[in-house]
Amino acid sequence: MTTSDTIIEIRVTPMTLPLKKPYIWSQGVEHAFNVNLIEFVAANGMTGIGETTTAPDAAAQAIVLRKITKDFIGRSAFDSARLQAEAYRAHFLAFGGNMPRYANQMLSGIDMACLDLQGKLLNRPVWDLLGGARRDSVGYFYFLQGDTVEEIVADARIAVAEGHPIIYLKVGLSPDRDVEATAAVRAVIGGARLRLDANEAWDPALALRMLARLAPYDVEYIEQPTPSTSLEALGQVTARSPIAIGADQAVFTLNEVYLATRRCDADMIAVGPREIGGLRPMMKAAAIAEAAGMKICIHSSMTTGITTCAEHHVARAIPNLDDGNQIMWQLLQDNIITSPNVAPVRGQLSLPGKPGLGFDLDSEAVDRAHARFNAGQGH
Numbered sequence: 001m002t003t004s005d006t007i008i009e010i011r012v013t014p015m016t017l018p019l020k021k022p023y024i025w026s027q028g029v030e031h032a033f034n035v036n037l038i039e040f041v042a043a044n045g046m047t048g049i050g051e052t053t054t055a056p057d058a059a060a061q062a063i064v065l066r067k068i069t070k071d072f073i074g075r076s077a078f079d080s081a082r083l084q085a086e087a088y089r090a091h092f093l094a095f096g097g098n099m100p101r102y103a104n105q106m107l108s109g110i111d112m113a114c115l116d117l118q119g120k121l122l123n124r125p126v127w128d129l130l131g132g133a134r135r136d137s138v139g140y141f142y143f144l145q146g147d148t149v150e151e152i153v154a155d156a157r158i159a160v161a162e163g164h165p166i167i168y169l170k171v172g173l174s175p176d177r178d179v180e181a182t183a184a185v186r187a188v189i190g191g192a193r194l195r196l197d198a199n200e201a202w203d204p205a206l207a208l209r210m211l212a213r214l215a216p217y218d219v220e221y222i223e224q225p226t227p228s229t230s231l232e233a234l235g236q237v238t239a240r241s242p243i244a245i246g247a248d249q250a251v252f253t254l255n256e257v258y259l260a261t262r263r264c265d266a267d268m269i270a271v272g273p274r275e276i277g278g279l280r281p282m283m284k285a286a287a288i289a290e291a292a293g294m295k296i297c298i299h300s301s302m303t304t305g306i307t308t309c310a311e312h313h314v315a316r317a318i319p320n321l322d323d324g325n326q327i328m329w330q331l332l333q334d335n336i337i338t339s340p341n342v343a344p345v346r347g348q349l350s351l352p353g354k355p356g357l358g359f360d361l362d363s364e365a366v367d368r369a370h371a372r373f374n375a376g377q378g379h
Contacts, residue, residue, distance in 0.1 A: 004044035005077045005121050012065045013037040014058040015369035016376060017304065018333050024147060026172030026201035033302040033332065034058040034373065036065060037366060038109045040117050042077055048117025049361060051306045052109035053274050058373065065106055067091070077121060080114035081280065100253045104277035111278025112310045112357070119356035126310070126357050130283055130317035137350035138315040139323035141166035141195060145331070149181045156188045163346035166193045166324035171214075171222075172201025179213050186217040195324065197223040200249055207237045215242040223270055223299075224248040231256065235265035246270040248299060253277075257285045261292035268322065270297040272311060279314045290320040297322035305329040305337040309357045312342075312349060336365040 002008070016032050023030040036058055040048040054061045068087040075083060084107055092103040119126045127133045142164035146152035152169065159167055167189050171178040178196075186194060196219055202210055207225040214222070221244035226233040228249035238245040247266035251257045252275040260266050269289045276285050282298070289296045296318060298311050308327045315321055329335050329342060337359040340351050351358060 002043050002074075003076070004042060006043045007040050007072050007075055007077055007117075008043050009039075009041040010066070010069050010072060011037075011039040011041070012062045013039075013366065013370050014054070014062050014373045015336070015366065016058075016373040017336070017369050018372075019331050020333050021145060021331075022147065023145070023331055024173070025170045025197075026199040030302065033304075033328075035303055036062050036109065037306075037336075038065065038069075038113045040072070040077065040113045042117060042121065044121075046117060046120045048077065048113040048115070048120065048356065049306060049359075050109040050112025050114075050116060050310070051303055052105050053301050053303060055105065061106065064091075065109070068106065069110060077114055077117045080111070080118070084110055084114075084278075100277075101275075104252060104281075105274055107277040107281075108274040111280060112273065112306070115279055116310075116356040123355050125353040125355065126279065126313040127316040127353070130279060130314060133316040133353075134319055135316055135321070137348045138312055138321070138325060139166070139347055140327055140344040140349060141168040141324040142347070143326065143328070143330070144169045144185065149177070149184050152181055153184045153188055156185045160189055160192065164192070164344075165347045166195060166220075168195045168197065168324070168326070170199070171196045171210075172198035172225075175206075175210060175213070178210065182214055182217045182219070193220045193324070194218065195220050195222070197248070198225040200224055200227045202226060204233045204236050208240055211237070211241045211243050219243050221246050221268055224250060226250075228252070231259055231263070231265045234260070235263055238264065238266055244268065246297065249275075251275075251285075254281060254284055254288065257288045261289055261294055267294070268297055269294055270299045272299045272301055272307075272326070273314065274301045274303065274307070275299075279310060282314045283317065286318040286320055295320050295322040298325040300326040300328045302328060304332065305335045305342045306357070306359060306361075308342045309337070309340070309351065309359045312351050313357060334365050334368065336362050336369060338362045
């Protein structure tokens with residue numbers, strides 16, 4: 001029997017979104033973000049919207065998304081937890097597939113869309129579906145951008161002028177450049193808090209040398225200095241580091257979060273919905289960290305304001321949230337939501353409690369991004 005909450009249609013739309021300037025990190029240079037927009041349409045006409053990151057290929061992922069969600073048609077939006085678990089077992093665990101990291105990218109977007117739809121059906125913000133808001137606003141760091149040290153320093157001056165209390169700098173490009181940039185940023189930002197992210201750039205020996213060189217610049221903590229394939233390497237560095245260490249790419253599953261916290265492989269857990277599989281799994285990851293007496297920092301990914309809104313909702317509900325979380329929509333030339341305003345002011349953001357995830361989609365921007373994807377197939 002079809003009721004108002006029955007899912008009657010699912011749409012998957014690959015998009016290419018160019019950046020304002022090249023995004024430079026230890027893994028390369030990005031000129032655009034590719035995402036898949038996911039829309040769940042209910043019988044009453046309401047639509048729940050989410051998005052996914054698309055590694056390694058957006059078109060291939062779109063095919064998989066359509067396949068794994070076909071059994072959602074005709075089911076209630078409130079069956080989504082069961083449906084996601086069934087899809088995971090059938091498509092990512094069956095026959096020894098064991099692909100949780102690949103699955104989590106897609107499950108995150110599905111979870112986002114289902115919770116957005118549930119919130120709209122109930123006329124409640126998603127944070128209420130996650131246990132209720134524990135805070136009125138969420139803290140975010142200022143993400144420095146620039147090709148050269150001079151450009152990074154100029155951006156740091158903007159951050160200081162705008163009153164952002166936490167500054168975030170990518171390192172892992174080359175040892176001398178990393179030290180030069182860190183020293184230059186510290187000289188500009190004065191007493192603001194400084195965080196670094198190496199994105200797996202160093203082996204343990206190099207990591208310890210770099211941490212010793214960077215320590216004089218009052219670095220609050222550094223994320224994922226070692227390869228994500230070894231929690232042991234991260235733990236070895238954490239035990240000897242003069243700077244607090246955050247686990248990021250090494251904790252993309254709940255089991256990895258558990259291992260990292262139980263063994264003290266890191267001082268902070270930095271993970272986002274797209275890594276861990278959605279907003280509800282984010283609550284589980286936070287609970288694991290909380291049991292170990294640790295905070296969790298929500299790290300965004302190469303996505304739009306849709307993810308910013310989703311992450312904001314879960315951030316409002318997490319009890320042990322860090323005060324310097326990440327957004328990445330601001331790197332885009334063209335955000336695909338028209339409201340709300342998702343730009344933090346002096347490092348703080350407080351979104352209104354509208355039903356669902358509370359954003360309005362820019363359909364024209366979506367059409368442009370989809371056409372751009374089709375023209376270049378994500379390249």
